[in-house]
Amino acid sequence: MVSRLLTAPERRAISGLAGLYASRMLGLFMVLPVLALHAGDLAGATPLLVGVALGIYGLSQAVLQIPFGLLSDRVGRKPVIAFGLLLFFLGSAVAAEANGIGEIIVGRGLQGCGAVAAAIMALLADQTREQVRTAAMATIGLSIGVAFAVAMVLGPLLAAHYGLSGVFWFTAALALLGLVVLWKLVPPAPRRLRHRDVGLDRAQLKAMLGRGDLVRLDLSIFSLHLLLMMIFVAVPVRLATLGVPAERHGWVYLGIMGLAFVAMVPLVIIAEKRRRMKGMMLLAVAGLTLSLLGMGVMETGWWGLAALLMLFFTGFNLLEATLPSMISKLAPAGAKGTAMGVYSTSQFLGAFLGGLLGGALSQQWGQEAVFLGATLVGALWLCVLHGLPAPRHLSSEVVALGESAHGDALETLMQRFADVAGVEDVLVVPEERLAYLKVDRQQLDSEALARVAGASDR
Template sequence: MNSLEWRVTASLAAIYAVRMLGLFMILPVFALYAETLPDSTPFLAGLAIGIYGLSQAVFQIPLGILSDKVGRKPVIIGGLLIFAAGSVVAALAQSMWLIVIGRMIQGMGAVAAPTMALAADLIREEHRIRTMGVIGLTIGVSFMLGMILGPIVSQVGGVPSIFWLTMLLALLGIVLVMFVIPTPARTLQHRDAGIIKGYLGIALGNTALLRMNAGVFILHLVMTANFLVLPTLFTHELGLPTAEHWKIYLPVFIGSFLLSIPLIILAEKQRKIRPLLLGSTTALIAAELLMAVGHAQISWLLLAFGLFFIGFNFLEAVQPSLVAKYSDVNTKGTAMGIFSSSQFLGIFAGGSLGGMVNHTWGATGVFLFSAVIVGLWLLVALQLPQPTFYTSKLLRLDPLLFSDPQRLHAELLAVSGVKEVALAVDECIAYLKVEKAILDQTALDAFSPPSA
């Protein structure tokens, strides 16, 4: 990539991280903060955490489609302004209900889809997958940083300071959009990076994709529910002050991340992704059961906590890969948009349902509830078909070839290693799925214009 593309990638990744960092910094501290508010209940504490996911899921697809019509930058700037406004409401709130409202407003600033589409507008097709990978990596880094920084920031200025910080980060994102990121010459619908209204029905009719949507929904449901009770356990049962919770999070996150890397490599390189997905899901059930029966003992709690995040990190990495594998070349971007919305709905369900369970049955009930929910997902995952391990590829085409699209489609499909073809006339691009081991790259290059 050239310097402009790296600048665009870094800036868009930073914008994407703004929202995620704010969400993740709240997770490890909010349950304890909620205990200090006069109108707080376990349900309202869960609702305050989860309602962000509901409004995010509701607005994500419509704002992505809107950005196709009015442009990416206006939608992203408007979304970041809404996110900043919600942060201010939550920072100034003196009651749980006002925090719920502030969190709901934060989620309405759903700029993920327009951000991805802007990246596709500005990055050349041969580098687009790398840009998406960098943005995806940013989410993982934001999670680890947020969980570690949340207790530290709240110790310095209280939980409201986290909301003020997220407001400032949102304003910084607006500055990047206005003055650092160039305006694309034209706005296009990108099948690999955008949500296309006409493909929503197709993506929702794919049973394998529906199972993956259920998987990410449940994964984030149990993660959110766990953090309704884990911070209070660390403080009340283990006697660890909030500011020192990072001493648990840091080694667990780094250790589980390092242990999950070999599993991710094995899943992709050795094509063991389905059995390892089932194994990781089973590990989540074991972790939840272990936390349910042993959360009063620090050794058992930390062991279960680490086991949970080994499984979580693996599933967080491979589930998007499976969505790409199960979707066809036309519906990949739309399928990813639905998948992302399912993730945020899981956060909402984890907060609201977890809050109700915690109110009635306490921490043990939350962990047992999570084990049952993951068990249901395991039954669903058993029906997943064996995925194909094809690679997505974008090919710039000579515009003259589009004089006969049907012939062009047939000739591309006849190239050794090409398994799926979709032509985008407006972009002069072919979206392909290829088997790299047998791909005839020379024959494929012959379809590109001489200057490409």
């Protein structure tokens, strides 16, 4: 029986890489609640260009994350991650020294060029066994959520005391700290392998793009981050208009994020434990769409705006937690990494277009148009979700095969895995000596699965 307890090197790798990923996302997110407020100090700033500055990192991320991941397969994970962190540092320094909105856009674009997410996930896969990899990936996901919440509070506090330049210098320092963590805390990877549960396989790309259910989820994360960027063109200015001092915006966001997290937790439990994923997803999209409509048409004080934002972020947090889970459940055995690669690219493209669209609407018709345009996006999103099948609650398993499994024995082994109760899909990859399974844990015969896996070692 293979232990699922983390080894000391695995704990070091997970903590180091989760911290590295989170600090990088913290640096990207911290600008969201402050840039629109401080745009008046920047030469040439317009609402459209502020929107571009908010979202431009998504374009460079979308273009470069897959190439950086593939490059890390060839030249090594750590060199690629280090190069990406240096680009992030350079972009932060350019933005910190900026006098005009054009330099801010260049700096944010360079920050996004440090597109090392895929390389970090690949290094994490190199450093962990198949039996603990799902938990390791969940730790990364949790760290991103924490980074977003911290950024909403820390960004306004730093900007109030040190200005926009101080925010960017802080992100530059995070990049340098990330380099120290990478080389001192994260253990060296003994191997560079392809991981179908983490990395993209170009041979599977066409099949993933042809799956209507997966495409709907890709459009969902695209829409979610498009809406996020749109509202941060207008919400900070709306708070200031309602008399909330800039230095207190962080505390407003802290209260909103805390309440939204508490409200999200029971909904996630219903989605996962009671197998109501689709229902909770539709509820979340409907809730955030209604909150956007309220922000667009209702004249409220700041308490009313805070309540609407709490509704928005409850839906946002719920979707951030459940959409990756749905991708994992729907992706075929051995294709989760490719499905997640397309999903992540869609997310970054949504962030870019959200900033662009929000800025354009604000410049042409004002803040209310931003919220009403976002409401229309939410309504179209609900239409896209019509017909999405409720996902079967399947989990991914990766089983290492023994040296004796080869040739015809692999075909026999694949059939033996398929015959285990609760195993719904199997992909055996001889060159990787791995079997990728999709299983229903409520129906799974764990003892039979362990016997088949053990037989592959003999």
